[in-house]
Amino acid sequence: MIALARFRLVGYIASHRALQPFIGLLPLLAIMYATPVPAGQELGAMADSAGMLIPVFAWGARGLLDREPDEQRMISLVATGRGELFSGLLAAYAYAGVLASISLIALVTRLSADPTAGMLAIGVLLHVFSITAGVALGALTSRPILPSPAVSTIALIVGYLVTLMVSTSTSVGQWLAVPVMAWMRDAHHGLLTDRLPLLSVQSLLWPVVGIAAYAWLRRTRP
Amino acid sequence: MRVANLSFRYGRRAPWVLSGAELSLAEGDVVEVVGPNGTGKSTLLRLLAGLLRPVRGAIEDRPPVVGYAPERFPADQPFTVSSYLRHMAAVRRADPAVVGEWSERLGMAHLLDQRLPDLSKGSAHKVGLAQALLCRPGLLILDEPFAGLDTATRAELPRVVGEVSARGGIVVVSDHQGDLRAFPGLRRCEVRDGAVRALDSTDSTRVETLVGSPGASSGGASPAGAGRAVSSTVRAAVLRVEVPAAEATGLADRLRAEGYRVDMDSGGPANQDTPLPEAAE
Numbered sequence: 263m264i265a266l267a268r269f270r271l272v273g274y275i276a277s278h279r280a281l282q283p284f285i286g287l288l289p290l291l292a293i294m295y296a297t298p299v300p301a302g303q304e305l306g307a308m309a310d311s312a313g314m315l316i317p318v319f320a321w322g323a324r325g326l327l328d329r330e331p332d333e334q335r336m337i338s339l340v341a342t343g344r345g346e347l348f349s350g351l352l353a354a355y356a357y358a359g360v361l362a363s364i365s366l367i368a369l370v371t372r373l374s375a376d377p378t379a380g381m382l383a384i385g386v387l388l389h390v391f392s393i394t395a396g397v398a399l400g401a402l403t404s405r406p407i408l409p410s411p412a413v414s415t416i417a418l419i420v421g422y423l424v425t426l427m428v429s430t431s432t433s434v435g436q437w438l439a440v441p442v443m444a445w446m447r448d449a450h451h452g453l454l455t456d457r458l459p460l461l462s463v464q465s466l467l468w469p470v471v472g473i474a475a476y477a478w479l480r481r482t483r484p
Numbered sequence: 485m486r487v488a489n490l491s492f493r494y495g496r497r498a499p500w501v502l503s504g505a506e507l508s509l510a511e512g513d514v515v516e517v518v519g520p521n522g523t524g525k526s527t528l529l530r531l532l533a534g535l536l537r538p539v540r541g542a543i544e545d546r547p548p549v550v551g552y553a554p555e556r557f558p559a560d561q562p563f564t565v566s567s568y569l570r571h572m573a574a575v576r577r578a579d580p581a582v583v584g585e586w587s588e589r590l591g592m593a594h595l596l597d598q599r600l601p602d603l604s605k606g607s608a609h610k611v612g613l614a615q616a617l618l619c620r621p622g623l624l625i626l627d628e629p630f631a632g633l634d635t636a637t638r639a640e641l642p643r644v645v646g647e648v649s650a651r652g653g654i655v656v657v658s659d660h661q662g663d664l665r666a667f668p669g670l671r672r673c674e675v676r677d678g679a680v681r682a683l684d685s686t687d688s689t690r691v692e693t694l695v696g697s698p699g700a701s702s703g704g705a706s707p708a709g710a711g712r713a714v715s716s717t718v719r720a721a722v723l724r725v726e727v728p729a730a731e732a733t734g735l736a737d738r739l740r741a742e743g744y745r746v747d748m749d750s751g752g753p754a755n756q757d758t759p760l761p762e763a764a765e
Binding site for chain 1: 530533534535536537550551552554556557558560561562563571572574575576577612615616619625
């Protein structure tokens with residue numbers, strides 16, 4: 263599985279398709295960090311970054327999973343069985359991890375005050391939630407599930423917008439979608455640390471359901 | 485390996501491609517799947533390979549290691565031949581040295597540094613065959629393996645199939661060109677109207693194939709694979725064929741690769757150790 267994940271990652275980078283989400287990331291970083299982040303806003307900035315990067319991670323995951331021709335995916339499937347599915351997700355996670363690392367480095371260099379280790383840990387955790395949500399969204403809009411590129415692109419964008427809208431509501435909405443707006447709201451109001459355990463469960467619930475749905479659908483969609 | 489009451493269609497409202505198909509495959513079987521275009525040969529091959537799940541019925545006792553060469557190798561990938569095959573060897577947990585051995589054997593050693601998108605159709609097809617053979621498959625699925633191949637590789641492929649069969653592997657081939665038709669012991673199946681029907685074999689020869697290398701004789705085909713000898717109990721006929729001297733050796737090699745015994749009147753290395761069997765004309 264590791265060898266296949268490496269093969270897919272190398273193929274994605276060598277095909278230059280990996281540049282597309284990276285190029286998409288650059289203007290986002292330029293906008294978010296055009297001015298330094300004021301002291302006391304560190305956690306808020308990290309939550310904003312995690313929330314806004316979900317579509318970039320989804321774009322990267324979808325691009326990586328779609329890079330291979332269908333016949334190559336079949337060759338990989340014959341070679342590794344269900345390992346083909348997990349290797350794709352693993353490679354998508356790895357690439358999204360690289361994008362998240364770049365974003366976090368850019369963020370930290372624009373902070374006016376030095377963040378504490380706790381803040382950094384929470385920032386990394388929020389980006390892990392963001393990557394998980396992005397990979398799940400990217401996988402569910404990849405070619406084996408949605409063969410039409412147009413439908414796939416629209417589904418990716420609409421999926422993210424619906425997540426934002428549903429998570430805007432305070433209580434129930436946080437259980438119906440990844441609570442992206444709650445991350446931001448609680449971080450800016452100084453409530454994130456206290457509510458983190460519940461938010462962690464809510465943040466992982468739908469991505470795990472999404473990845474399970476992807477795995478289930480792939481049983482009949484090689 | 486057994487296909488039991490296999491039915492498949494691509495969607496709930498799609499027509500059945502296969503309906504109640506039955507097929508039994510024993511160790512060492514070489515099966516040619518034939519049938520008109522669009523009748524479901526590739527679908528059957530993908531089901532056998534485990535790429536598709538039967539809608540009804542089951543495929544039982546599939547060998548754990550499967551090699552699959554698709555009809556069209558996906559050459560639109562950002563790798564050289566060498567790096568692609570090394571990646572595939574790593575995925576298959578095969579010794580990277582087999583990449584060089586199969587490249588030599590399939591006549592593509594000179595292409596190892598070429599990028600996949602730059603390959604001709606036939607060369608790309610060889611890469612597809614090589615990746616399927618890296619793993620010493622217990623089940624080898626070849627979808628139109630002879631399409632676009634040069635003469636030397638067309639002659640070599642039946643020998644490779646024979647070696648996989650000799651060590652107990654099952655080989656299933658879809659082949660419109662009939663290049664395996666003369667393969668000794670070949671079973672033929674026709675896919676038509678959703679059913680898989682056994683056709684009469686091209687002959688009823690029982691062939692014991694002995695592969696010369698020690699490793700191969702203990703259960704595996706060596707990519708080097710030289711020294712194949714065939715003993716058989718046959719009701720045979722003798723043909724005398726005159727060909728230009730320059731083509732004789734190549735033709736003799738090709739016929740030998742397909743399991744025939746060949747004697748050459750004009751001398752040369754090919755006739756040193758291959759006396760004609762006792763045969764009824």
